[in-house]
Amino acid sequence: MPAVLEIEGLRKTYRSRRRGTRRALDGFDMVVEAGQVHGFLGPNGSGKTTTLRTLLGLIRPDGGRMELLGEQVPAALPRVAGRVGAIVESPQFFPNFSARDTLSLLAGAGDVPRTRVDEVLELVGLRERAKERVKTYSLGMKQRLAVASALLKDPKLLILDEPANGLDPGGIREMRSLMRDLATSGMTVVLSSHILGEVQLICDSVTIISLGRRVAAGPVAEVLAQHSGGGYRVRLE
């Protein structure tokens, strides 16, 4: 399987007067193969958000090499942006808009065919309640609406920062089934999480980050078996 995301030796140190100097990424490596649901697992503050924001050109790295869909980023971002869907911040929705209105608005702004709105509503399981106002939705439904917005352009790769955050077990199961459906349709999904159980439930493969470095990567079952065997220690949460 070809890699759809490749990161080598990524480095980033934040320097601010208020927060001082913080090394967020210290030579981080990551490879994600096509067709996988890949977990990006690490404790709070380990560098996940910095990695994802850097990949998407929102943060300038100090060094390292990154590729998305076989193209070097950030240089090729304008070319690949239409094939990569991402949510790296919780999107704010208008509470009085319905899911369909929200997506139609985004589709219009992004030059997406109107028929795609109903397709993505179906994909994320919101078709039945598409006309109800977003303020009546559960957190899980709002998260699925966020995923729907990232799916409008029918991306090859979907990048989600903590999509299961705050969901109850039912919401996590729904998220799992959505991620599985997307992978079956040929999409590659990368999702970050600080909760081992979530990644175990949802993902095929995983990269574990700690203190801005990769400490393990591979198929979820293999990596976690090694982990519980004490081959290395990663403190989560």
Ligand code: ATP
């Ligand atoms: P979380 O799950 O809490 O978002 P994370 O794994 O996504 O954590 P990052 O948000 O990438 O981690 O943070 C990595 C390190 O960089 C942390 O030590 C954090 O305090 C620091 N950091 C993040 N953003 C900034 C910033 N804008 N200025 C200074 N330091 C920052």
